[in-house]
Structures are given as C-alpha cells and as structure tokens.
Amino acid sequence: GAxxxxxxxxxxxxxxxDVELRCDPISGHTALYWYRQSLGQGLxxxxxxxxxxxxxxxxxxxxxxxxxxxxxxxxTLTIQxxxxxxxxxxxxxxxxxxxxxxxxxxxxxxxxxxxxx
Amino acid sequence: GENVEQHPSTLSVQEGDSAVIKCTYSDSASxxxxxxxxxxGKRPQLIIxxxxxxxxxxxxxxxxxxxxxxxxxxxxITxxxxxxxxxxxxxxxxYSxxxxxxxxxxxxxxxxP
Numbered sequence: 477g478a479x480x481x482x483x484x485x486x487x488x489x490x491x492x493x494d495v496e497l498r499c500d501p502i503s504g505h506t507a508l509y510w511y512r513q514s515l516g517q518g519l520x521x522x523x524x525x526x527x528x529x530x531x532x533x534x535x536x537x538x539x540x541x542x543x544x545x546x547x548x549x550x551x552t553l554t555i556q557x558x559x560x561x562x563x564x565x566x567x568x569x570x571x572x573x574x575x576x577x578x579x580x581x582x583x584x585x586x587x588x589x590x591x592x593x
Numbered sequence: 594g595e596n597v598e599q600h601p602s603t604l605s606v607q608e609g610d611s612a613v614i615k616c617t618y619s620d621s622a623s624x625x626x627x628x629x630x631x632x633x634g635k636r637p638q639l640i641i642x643x644x645x646x647x648x649x650x651x652x653x654x655x656x657x658x659x660x661x662x663x664x665x666x667x668x669x670i671t672x673x674x675x676x677x678x679x680x681x682x683x684x685x686x687x688y689s690x691x692x693x694x695x696x697x698x699x700x701x702x703x704x705x706p
Contacts, residue, residue, distance in 0.1 A: 518682070519696045524693040571686075584629075584638070586635075
C-alpha cells in the first residue's frame with residue numbers, strides 16, 4: 477500500500493483479555509517500529525524489527541507484551557491479560573535502509589486506540 | 594549511547610510571531626535530521642528534514658538549521674498561524690541498521706490569537 481496501515485483503528489477490551497494489533501508497513505521497508513503514546517505524552521518506544529535480525533525488545537514494558545513480524549512484512553503486537561494502564565494509542569512506523577544502513581522515509585501509521593475497561 | 598534532548602517542552606507564541614525549537618544530540622555519526630508534527634488526534638508526520646551536508650533548509654514558513662560542530666539542530670516557524678498548534682518532535686535516525694531511531698520528548702506549541 478501507499479502508507480503504513482494499522483488495524484483496528486479502535487479497540488475496546490475488557491481487563492484481563494488478550495488483544496492483537498496489526499501493522500502492515502510500506503512495501504520494501506525493512507525497518508518496523510512499535511510505539512505507545514498516552515494522551516498528551518511523547519512516543520514511548522516498544523520494539524524494533526530490522527530485516528532478519530533479532531528484534532530490539534528493550535522497550536517492552538512487561539512480559540505481557542510481545543510482537544512478531546512474519547516474512548519481514550506484517551507485524552502483530554500482542555498484549556496479554558490487558559490492564560487499564562495499557563490504554564493508549566499504539567503507533568507503528570516503518571522505514572527503508574539506505575546505503576550504509578541509514579534509515580529514510582520514516583512513516584507512521586494512523587495508530588490503534590486501545591481502551592481497556 | 595545515542596541521545597537527543599529537545600527544548601522547550603511547551604511553547605506559546607502570539608500569532609504572527611516566530612517559534613524556535615531546539616534539539617541537541619550526542620552521536621556525531623548522525624547525518625540526517627528530521628522534524629515531525631503531530632496534530633491533536635493524528636499521527637506524527639514528517640514536515641522537514643536536513644542532511645549533514647547543508648546548514649539550513651527552508652520550506653515556506655518552516656526552516657531547519659543544523660550546527661554539526663555544536664551538535665544541535667533547530668526548527669524555525671515564522672509568521673505562525675493557528676494551524677501550527679501541535680506537538681513537534683525532532684528525531685535522530687540510526688546511521689546503521691543495528692541502531693534505532695530516537696525521538697525527542699516533544700514540544701507542545703500553542704499559537705495565541
């Protein structure tokens with residue numbers, strides 16, 4: 477597609493349930509990021525995928541959070557046993573790697589607004 | 594490790610005046626410096642960027658300046674308008690595939706009528 481696509485755009489779930497958020501990056505982009513953004517706050521880094529390398533999971537807040545990227549394209553962020561503090565907008569972004577490994581064309585998806593009730 | 598500091602965290606200016614937001618970084622290998630604008634309820638979007646081989650780049654009312662010696666780059670908005678109200682983020686993209694992009698903490702810009 478022309479941009480980074482995220483689904484669903486909105487998700488309301490009950491506390492304790494598991495949720496899956498999907499990100500479809502721009503075709504050809506090898507780098508994919510997940511961020512969390514609470515209302516009025518900055519971008520909280522969660523996880524970073526680059527090609528076939530092992531992902532950088534250093535931003536995941538707890539073991540309830542996990543993510544995978546299949547075939548170097550679509551990524552799924554899973555939150556198990558959701559808590560109210562997980563309520564936020566989850567943003568995905570992708571970029572392509574240029575000569576020497578530099579990243580360009582960094583583009584965000586429109587996000588998934590997660591509400592845990 | 595790589596780090597970027599963004600100031601101020603909030604900025605209020607009179608409509609028509611100029612606004613300046615500054616980011617300071619620590620990694621001397623960086624060679625690309627983008628700025629993103631995030632309007633309320635929307636995704637961050639790239640508004641301007643600069644590469645290390647130039648010191649300034651302009652796009653209508655927006656400009657970015659880069660001082661590689663001092664390791665800082667700034668966003669300048671002139672003749673501010675109400676639609677400039679947003680949160681602005683600077684970013685420090687990785688220079689290798691092993692590292693990741695780093696965002697500043699954001700500046701909430703408000704334009705007073």
